[in-house]
Amino acid sequence: MRAVRFHGRGDIRVDQIEEPVCEEGQVKIRPAFVGICGSDLHEYLAGPIVIPTKPHALTGGRLPVTLGHEFSGTVEEVGQGVSGLKVGDRVAVRPNLSDGTCSSCAFGRPNCCRNLGFIGFSSDSGGLSDHVTIPARHAIRLPDGFPLDLGAVVEPLTVAWHAVDRSPVENSQTAMVVGGGPIGLAVVQVLKARGVKHIVVAEVSDRRREYARALGATHVFNPLTDDVVANVRTLTEDAGADISFECSGVQAGFDTAMKGIRVRGTTTIVSLWEKKPVIDAFDVVSYEKHVIGAAICEDGDFEAVIEAIASGKIDPRPMITSKIRMEEVEEKGFKALANEKDRQVKILIDIEA
Ligand SMILES: [Zn+2]
Known part of the structure; x- marks a missing residue:
């Protein structure tokens, strides 16, 4: 069968590998649509960073790994001891794996x-292949009629769902999202679904500001030409936003996210950082601000996002900017994301095409 494997920096190949065998407690899935994540791109351009070069402590996986951790598909085989899933079920896949024994667990x-660990990142099975076996509890059933292409964007939306849950969203009227990449745009959609009245987005790219508007932002600003913090103050009777989400991964963005919140406001960091940012601790002390982090997602987030999409509270379709075939994954997938950052949000690989 075909599998898109990461062999090292700038080296992605469509390889022929053995079809996996469905073992006890597993399901075998025929992937339908697979999204390319910013972390995949990061590995392609600068890796291996997180992708293991030695056997991973949990999965044993190591280079070359099969990519694809944002995906949907159809169950084609059910292993022994699995209940609640049957052949033909359509599912979204929850990719993060944990040991269940460490202090965090x-x-x-x-x-x-x-x-x-991650299915499709640090294990030898991933969604960018003709067949994949995963632990059954990582397959989350989609309701009847749920489009499989939208099933592939559930995972990035769960990251946003969790980030919004970490923040005091229930008591918030005004939220600011700094950075309009895939995760920032996912946060915008979740804030809208959660009923936040004013959703302010700061993003330098014109096209991404348009996407932000289409997905639910009520105010968009260009930090290169607009004073974002002053504008947020104007909107909030000089108070500042109740909550902000740092989704840019750059110092200027972090500063905006921190400066733009009110007294006792909360900034949630969702972005990943290569270089440690500087924090204005005096501002944090003086205005009793909160700075928190949000990582991946929690139990129930997949179900919550699936329900929000099924009921129309979230319509992520404008996020999907391109659909390509597996053989085009490097040229029209990774290279397009690297070179046309402006025009692409989510590129999906259609495995059956
Ligand atoms: Zn653990």
């Missing part, structure tokens, strides 16, 4: 596992 936070 014992604390009830497997998303912060010390031996965190």
